[in-house]
Amino acid sequence: MKLDILKYPDPNLAEKCAIVEKITPELKKLIDDMVETMYEDDGVGLAAPQIGEKIRLIVIDPSGPKNREDLQIIINPEIIASEGKVDSEESCLSCPTFSCVIKRSEKVTVTGMDENGNDLKIEADDFLAIVLQHEIDHLDGTLIVNRVGRLKKSMYDKKIKKWQQQQKINAGK
Numbered sequence: 001m002k003l004d005i006l007k008y009p010d011p012n013l014a015e016k017c018a019i020v021e022k023i024t025p026e027l028k029k030l031i032d033d034m035v036e037t038m039y040e041d042d043g044v045g046l047a048a049p050q051i052g053e054k055i056r057l058i059v060i061d062p063s064g065p066k067n068r069e070d071l072q073i074i075i076n077p078e079i080i081a082s083e084g085k086v087d088s089e090e091s092c093l094s095c096p097t098f099s100c101v102i103k104r105s106e107k108v109t110v111t112g113m114d115e116n117g118n119d120l121k122i123e124a125d126d127f128l129a130i131v132l133q134h135e136i137d138h139l140d141g142t143l144i145v146n147r148v149g150r151l152k153k154s155m156y157d158k159k160i161k162k163w164q165q166q167q168k169i170n171a172g173k
Contacts, residue, residue, distance in 0.1 A: 003037045003051040008095045008143055009160060017049055017056045017139045020075045023117050027057075031073055031115055034059045039068060043093050045131045047138030050094050058135040062128045074120060077112040077136050079105075088130045092144050098156050100148045104133050 006013055020027065030053060038046040042065035048057040056076045063070040084106030091099040107125040110132050114120055124132055137143070145153050 001033050001036065002040050003033050005037065005041065005046075005050050005093050006052055008098075008145055009157070010094075012052055012054070013049055013094055013138070013143055014141045015049065015054055016141050017054045020055050020057060020113075023075070023113075023115065027075075028115060031057070031059065035071060035073075038093075039064070041093055042066075045135040046093065047135045049138050049141075056139045058132075058139070060128075060131050060135060062131050072122075073115045074110065074112040074122075074132075075115065077110050077132070077139070079108050079133070079136060080111050081109040083107045086130075090130070090134060090144050092134070094138075095143060095145055095156070097159070098145060100144055100152060102144060102147050104130050108132055110136070 030048070034046050034048065034051060034057070037051065038044075038059055038061065044062055044064040045058060045060040048055045058074050058077055059071070060074070061068060061071045082105035085103055086106040087101050088104045089099060090102050106129065107123070108129045110120075110122045110124065112120050112122075122128075122132070134144070137147075145156055
């Protein structure tokens with residue numbers, strides 16, 4: 001089932017997420033729904049807080065958005081090592097029409113579990129490293145708009161307010 005993606009400035013997106021204690025049938029259903037949502041919205045990653053679940057869970061497919069060849073589910077992901085720096089042009093399903101350049105680590109090592117509870121260790125560079133960092137940021141309540149300067153964030157905030165006002169006007173018609 002396709003889920004609704006929360007949009008900035010929804011306060012739920014700014015909260016730190018809880019560790020997943022055990023893998024349940026409900027969690028597996030949530031994972032399936034998140035994967036479907038990510039693919040239908042042409043994303044390469046989706047974090048649980050983006051769909052209103054405050055748990056440490058991400059689904060990614062760096063082969064996307066059109067190809068679907070490298071699906072990875074990571075429960076309780078944690079960056080345990082990083083090196084280098086690289087500029088990354090990013091956008092986000094929770095921040096429509098917004099993109100920016102963010103300084104990210106060039107390489108990361110991430111640990112976590114797969115959907116069956118098996119331990120994972122991912123050594124990533126290039127695009128995969130960036131996707132992992134972006135999605136793990138969501139689990140800590142950080143969006144790409146929180147990583148830009150005040151001026152760019154302020155301009156986006158004004159754009160969002162206008163968009164929200166237009167939605168209210170359209171809803172009243």
